[in-house]
Amino acid sequence: WSGECKMAKSNKPIFWSLFAAGGTLAAFLAPVLALLFLMVAMGHAPALFSYDNLHAFAAHWLGKAFLLGVITLFLWHAAHRLRMTLHDFGLRQDAVVAVVVYVVAAIGTGLSVLYLLRI
Numbered sequence: 001w002s003g004e005c006k007m008a009k010s011n012k013p014i015f016w017s018l019f020a021a022g023g024t025l026a027a028f029l030a031p032v033l034a035l036l037f038l039m040v041a042m043g044h045a046p047a048l049f050s051y052d053n054l055h056a057f058a059a060h061w062l063g064k065a066f067l068l069g070v071i072t073l074f075l076w077h078a079a080h081r082l083r084m085t086l087h088d089f090g091l092r093q094d095a096v097v098a099v100v101v102y103v104v105a106a107i108g109t110g111l112s113v114l115y116l117l118r119i
Contacts, residue, residue: 018073018076018080019077019080019081021076022074022075026073026074026077055119058119064119067116068116071112075105080101082101
């Protein structure tokens with residue numbers, strides 16, 4: 001016995017970490033965003049949320065990084081949640097479902113980068 005322990009390699013920790021980070025971020029930000037959107041819809045938005053201020057935030061590199069982080073983590077959290085939900089509903093082609101939902105999340109991430117760079 002050589003003392004070596006060979007473990008199977010898995011990509012699960014990558015997807016689980018994105019899922020957990022996205023879920024944590026969603027738990028903190030989604031209620032705030034829902035409240036802000038409701039306030040805007042009712043015409044009671046604070047002056048801080050004017051178009052000019054939000055555009056300036058999104059145009060700054062730090063704002064772009066923040067928005068990219070939020071969008072990306074929300075997308076990857078949603079992809080993994082959808083994969084698990086479809087499995088719970090009896091869709092057992094997990095490899096196909098995983099490829100589809102994660103490719104969609106990756107495309108959404110790429111498009112987010114593209115659109116944020118255009119601001």
